[in-house]
Amino acid sequence: MSGRREGETALAHDPAKLTDATLAFIGTIETAFGPGNCPRNIAQARETGHPAHLHIDPPYRPGLDGITPGDAVIVLYWMAGAPRDLIRQVPRHRESATGVFSLRSPARPNPVAMAVVRVLAVDAGVVTVDAMDCWSGTPLLDIKPYLPSVDVPPAADSV
């Protein structure tokens, strides 16, 4: 693995070489960002004022029926290019390594990222949402309706 920082641990295998299941890209995410200017998180992306456009490939466009402006949705996308074998990582601004499953790092065994956003418009296979913090051209995997009844954790003192 290239780019490993001191204290980080890599797996003995590369999860990218395993094919327990396969994904089909359903489109591409257009943002105002690339390698040089990408916000660190979606809150920062929102502050830039740039919306994002989810370009849905033609066969999948009938799947947008029922999505309307104002809806809150969860967008799943693929963080292509990140190493998948870094099981313990030293995040920016931290001293020591911690497990990848306690981080939102794009470098993870299965780099499926998620963003919770608002739909601004749906037109001709393009869903415009308020913000996304990924590079333009990122592959799109799924759109799901956000449901407060299931997508908010139970109170810590209730479990």
Next chain:
Amino acid sequence: MSGRREGETALAHDPAKLTDATLAFIGTIETAFGPGNCPRNIAQARETGHPAHLHIDPPYRPGLDGITPGDAVIVLYWMAGAPRDLIRQVPRHRESATGVFSLRSPARPNPVAMAVVRVLAVDAGVVTVDAMDCWSGTPLLDIKPYLPSVDVPPAADSV
């Protein structure tokens, strides 16, 4: 496609046959549920009082460092077995078809499901969480920390 209801639309291709990206299962989810008794959603699963156990495969266990009881986490898992080509579906208790991207159906082009839960215990590669609404044996893809600052949609009137 077998099991299609009147009004539903299937894709001309099967996304399951595409390999734009590959996934590596990192473990298995143990629940009290199977085909005969599975709750419809995580709220119902929570009401049963049965926790779920995320069994992490040995190579991935160092990735749990930093997860502690009380944490809210997002669990991503694979809904193996659901058809992936049903682009417009008639949900239970509805009259007409709607697009898969406005539904939380397990039958979708990329059947990556998510659950937002609380960690009850972490021990020897097993993460116990308050509830999961999937069959026991479901493959596990990822665990991410839940962050209220990014995982809650912006107010509808703020975008």
